[in-house]
Amino acid sequence: MGIFSILDRDEDSEIINETERILRNHYSAGANEVLTKYLYFKGNPRSRVVEPFVLYASAIKALILESGVFPERYMEYLTYIENVYNAMFPYKEHTPDFENLSTIFLEMIHKDGIIAKKRFNTAMYDLFSDKFNYMKWNKNLLDTAIDGSVNSFIQQYAIEARAYFIDEDCFVSNLIDVTKKIQTSGDMQAVLDEETEKLHRMAGIYDVNEAVLLDAVNKIKMANTMHEKIVELVKIVDERVNILDSMSSNAINNVKSLCDDEVSKAKYELSIINEKLQQAYDSCVNEQKRAILYDKKKMVDEVFQEAEEKLMSLKRAAEKTVNTVKLEMPEGITKMELGGSDSNAEIKVSAPIPGGQIIAGGNSGATNAAGLVSYDEYAKIYETQTIIKDDDVEIPAINxxxxxxxxxxxxxxxxxxxxxxxxxxxxxxxxxxxxxxxxxxxxxxxxxxxxxxxxxxxxxxxxxxxxxxxxxxxxxxxxxxxxxxxxxxxxxxxxxxxxxxxxxxxxxxxxxxxxxxxxxxxxxxxxxxxxxxxxxxxxxxxxxxxxxxxxxxxxxxxxxxxxxxxxxxxxxxxxxxxxxxxxxxIGYDNEVEKKILSNYPDWYSFIVLFRSATDEWGKKNYGDAPGIITTRDATRIKRYKDNNSFDMSRILEYEFIQTKDITYLAFIKEYIRNRIEQNLNAKAIFDEFSKMIDSRRG
Structure with a gap:
C-alpha cells in the first residue's frame, strides 16, 4: 500500500493542517519564511512547484522534524527539495510509479537521507530503473563528504559501466565496490582506469596494437613448427605402444582375472565384518544408554535427598531465629503476631504506653474514653513493608x-x-x-x-x-x-x-x-x-x-x-x-545465505556442498553430523571477505576444519570431489581445502 493509498482516506487535509501548525509553533525566523511560502502555495494552486500539495506538506514536515537541518537553512533546503522534485517527477503526479517514488522522495529528506546531505545527483539517479537501488547505493557511501572531483570520477565510471550490466542488482553491487575504492584511493584516476579496463575485458574488448599482433603471429609460426615435430614424435610413440600392448595383453588379462577373484573374496569378508561391527555397535549403544539412565536416576535421587536435608536444616535455623527474636524483643513489648500467607507475611507488635494499654484499630497516638491508646505508631517500627508499587512506568496502549x-x-x-x-x-x-x-x-x-x-x-x-x-x-x-x-x-x-x-x-x-x-x-x-x-x-x-x-x-x-x-x-x-x-x-535457509553471500558466489556454492556432505555423513552414521556450517558462519565469512581480514586458508581453517576429526573431514572432501564439476565456481576453494586436509593426513 503506497503513501497516496493511505492519504486518500481523507487524511490529506489533516497532514496539510498539521504541517501548518508545526510551522506556526516553531517560533524561528527560518520557519516563518517557510510558513509564508507555504500559505502562498496553499492559496494559489497554479503557482505550486510540488503536486499534489499534500506531498509538499509532508516534505516540509519531514524537513522540520526529521532532517536535522538548522532553522536558518530551511529556505535553502526547501529550494533544494523543489529542485529534486522536478528531477524525480518530470510529469509531476502523472509520473509513472508515482506512489513508490513519493515514498523514496520523503525518505531522502530524513536526517541521513540524500537530500539532507545534499547528495542528489540527477545523472546518477537516471541510471537506475529501480530507484530503490539508487537509495541502496547512496546508503553504502562512506560518511566522508564527497567533493566535486570524487563525484566526477564516480559519475564518469557509473555512466560508462551501466551499459555493461543487464542485471541492475549486479550493477549496484559493482558500483558500491568501485565507489568505495575511489573514495579511499589516493589516485582516483588510476582506480577509474583499472575498473574501466576490467569492464572492457569482461565484455571481450582488448586493446591490441600492431607490435603485439606481429609478436602473436611469430609465436603461432613457432607453435606450428613445434606441433609438426610433436606429431612425428607421437607417431613413433604410438608404434612403440602398439608393440608393448600386444606383448602385455595376455599378462594384463591374467592379472585382471586374479584381481577380480581377490576383490570378490574381499567384498564377501568385508560384508561379514561390517555386519558383526554393526551388531557390536548396537549392543554397545544400548548398554551405554542403560548405564546413563541408571546414573541419571541415581544422581536425581541424591540431589533430592540433599535438598530435603538442606530444607530441614533451614527450617530448624528459622525456628531458632524466631525464638531468639522473641527473647530479644524490646522491654515492654507484650505481643508479636505473625500473620498472612507465606508470600505476604507481616509482623504486628504491640507495647504498653505510659498511663494506658495498647489496643488495635485506634488512631495513631489517640486516647479513648477508657484511657487506651492505639499501638499503630509502635507497630510501624516493626512492621515489614510487603508491597512496593511499580508505578514508575506508564502502561502503554494496545498495539x-x-x-x-x-x-x-x-x-x-x-x-x-x-x-x-x-x-x-x-x-x-x-x-x-x-x-x-x-x-x-x-x-x-x-x-x-x-x-x-x-x-x-x-x-x-x-x-x-x-x-x-x-x-x-x-x-x-x-x-x-x-x-x-x-x-x-x-x-x-x-x-x-x-x-x-x-x-x-x-x-x-x-x-x-x-x-x-x-x-x-x-x-x-x-x-x-x-x-x-x-x-x-x-x-x-x-x-x-x-x-x-x-x-x-x-x-x-x-x-x-x-x-x-x-x-x-x-x-x-x-x-x-x-x-x-x-x-x-526453522532450520537453515539457503536463500538467506545466498543473499548474505551475494558478492561471493564461490563461497556460497562451497557452503552448500559442505552442508550436503555433512547431511550425507549423518545418514550413513545414523545421527547428526558435528560441526555443521550455520547462517551465523556465513555472516562471519562475508565480514572476513568485505574487510579483507582473513585469507582463504584461514577462513577454511577456522570455519570448516579446526576441531573436526580427520576421518570426518576426509569423508567430506571425497563427497565434494565427486560433485565439484557441477559447481566449478567453488573449485579454487575446494582445491585449497583438499590440500589442507591432505597435509593433515600426512
Whole structure:
C-alpha cells in the first residue's frame, strides 16, 4: 500500500493542517519564511512547484522534524527539495510509479537521507530503473563528504559501466565496490582506469596494437613448427605402444582375472565384518544408554535427598531465629503476631504506653474514653513493608497490529508493508518468517525449533521491529524466580524481566527453553493461557493484569523431547508446557545465505556442498553430523571477505576444519570431489581445502 493509498482516506487535509501548525509553533525566523511560502502555495494552486500539495506538506514536515537541518537553512533546503522534485517527477503526479517514488522522495529528506546531505545527483539517479537501488547505493557511501572531483570520477565510471550490466542488482553491487575504492584511493584516476579496463575485458574488448599482433603471429609460426615435430614424435610413440600392448595383453588379462577373484573374496569378508561391527555397535549403544539412565536416576535421587536435608536444616535455623527474636524483643513489648500467607507475611507488635494499654484499630497516638491508646505508631517500627508499587512506568496502549478488534487480514497487510519496505532497504528474511509472525499476532506462543546459528534470535528481533515492540531475551529458565522474581532481605521485591514483559506488554523471548529446569518452566503454564483479562499474583503481593500486547516466544535446539546426538545436555520440556506452545521448525535457509553471500558466489556454492556432505555423513552414521556450517558462519565469512581480514586458508581453517576429526573431514572432501564439476565456481576453494586436509593426513 503506497503513501497516496493511505492519504486518500481523507487524511490529506489533516497532514496539510498539521504541517501548518508545526510551522506556526516553531517560533524561528527560518520557519516563518517557510510558513509564508507555504500559505502562498496553499492559496494559489497554479503557482505550486510540488503536486499534489499534500506531498509538499509532508516534505516540509519531514524537513522540520526529521532532517536535522538548522532553522536558518530551511529556505535553502526547501529550494533544494523543489529542485529534486522536478528531477524525480518530470510529469509531476502523472509520473509513472508515482506512489513508490513519493515514498523514496520523503525518505531522502530524513536526517541521513540524500537530500539532507545534499547528495542528489540527477545523472546518477537516471541510471537506475529501480530507484530503490539508487537509495541502496547512496546508503553504502562512506560518511566522508564527497567533493566535486570524487563525484566526477564516480559519475564518469557509473555512466560508462551501466551499459555493461543487464542485471541492475549486479550493477549496484559493482558500483558500491568501485565507489568505495575511489573514495579511499589516493589516485582516483588510476582506480577509474583499472575498473574501466576490467569492464572492457569482461565484455571481450582488448586493446591490441600492431607490435603485439606481429609478436602473436611469430609465436603461432613457432607453435606450428613445434606441433609438426610433436606429431612425428607421437607417431613413433604410438608404434612403440602398439608393440608393448600386444606383448602385455595376455599378462594384463591374467592379472585382471586374479584381481577380480581377490576383490570378490574381499567384498564377501568385508560384508561379514561390517555386519558383526554393526551388531557390536548396537549392543554397545544400548548398554551405554542403560548405564546413563541408571546414573541419571541415581544422581536425581541424591540431589533430592540433599535438598530435603538442606530444607530441614533451614527450617530448624528459622525456628531458632524466631525464638531468639522473641527473647530479644524490646522491654515492654507484650505481643508479636505473625500473620498472612507465606508470600505476604507481616509482623504486628504491640507495647504498653505510659498511663494506658495498647489496643488495635485506634488512631495513631489517640486516647479513648477508657484511657487506651492505639499501638499503630509502635507497630510501624516493626512492621515489614510487603508491597512496593511499580508505578514508575506508564502502561502503554494496545498495539494496533495486535488489536483483535481489527480484522486479522487488515493487521497482517500492514505488517507485510513494513516487511516489504525492510526488504527494499536490504533486509533478509527467513522462509519461515511469515508463519512465526502469524503465530505471534494470533497469540499462539510459537516455539522455534532449529540448530544453533540458523537465525532464530535474529528472526525474533525482526518481528519486534515490524510490530514496533521491545523484546527481552530472558534466557533459559533455571529457577522459578527467573519468571516470578523474589522477595529481597529488606522486604522489597526484585522484579524479573518476565514481570516487565507481562505487565507492560513486551515480547518475552525464552531462548534455550529445552536447556532449562523443567520443573521451573512448568510455571510458564500460568502465563500461556492467553485469556482476556487474565492476571497473576506475583510474590510482591501485586495482582498484575496481563497486558494485551504481551507475547511469549520460545526457542530451542531440540523438539522438546529430550537430548539428541548433537545437544546431549537438553532436558525434556514438560508435556503441559508443550501443549501450550506452537512448534515451528526453522532450520537453515539457503536463500538467506545466498543473499548474505551475494558478492561471493564461490563461497556460497562451497557452503552448500559442505552442508550436503555433512547431511550425507549423518545418514550413513545414523545421527547428526558435528560441526555443521550455520547462517551465523556465513555472516562471519562475508565480514572476513568485505574487510579483507582473513585469507582463504584461514577462513577454511577456522570455519570448516579446526576441531573436526580427520576421518570426518576426509569423508567430506571425497563427497565434494565427486560433485565439484557441477559447481566449478567453488573449485579454487575446494582445491585449497583438499590440500589442507591432505597435509593433515600426512
Amino acid at each position: 494496533p497490529l495486535l488489536d483483535d478488534s481489527i480484522s486479522f487480514s487488515e493487521r497482517f497487510e500492514k505488517a507485510m508493508e513494513k516487511k516489504t519496505y525492510m526488504i527494499a532497504t536490504g533486509e533478509h528474511f527467513h522462509k519461515m518468517f511469515d508463519d512465526v509472525l502469524i503465530a505471534v499476532m494470533e497469540n499462539s506462543n510459537p516455539y522455534l525449533i532449529g540448530p544453533s546459528g540458523c537465525g532464530k534470535t535474529y528472526m525474533v528481533s525482526q518481528i519486534a521491529r515490524i510490530l514496533d515492540m521491545d523484546f527481552i531475551d530472558i534466557g533459559y529458565i533455571n529457577e522459578e524466580y527467573d519468571i516470578l522474581g523474589f522477595r529481597t532481605a529488606n522486604g522489597g521485591y526484585s522484579r524479573p524481566n518476565f514481570y516487565r514483559c507481562y505487565k507492560y506488554g513486551k515480547i518475552a523471548f525464552c531462548d534455550e527453553l529445552d536447556n532449562g529446569n523443567s520443573r521451573a518452566t512448568v510455571k510458564l503454564n500460568s502465563f500461556l493461557s492467553n485469556l482476556k483479562n487474565a492476571s497473576y499474583n506475583f510474590p510482591n503481593g501485586e495482582c498484575v493484569m496481563r497486558h494485551p500486547n504481551f507475547r511469549m516466544i520460545g526457542a530451542g535446539n531440540t523438539d522438546g523431547n529430550g537430548a539428541d546426538s548433537n545437544y546431549n545436555s537438553r532436558e525434556k520440556i514438560e508435556e503441559s508446557v508443550q501443549q501450550r506452545l506452537t512448534p515451528i521448525y
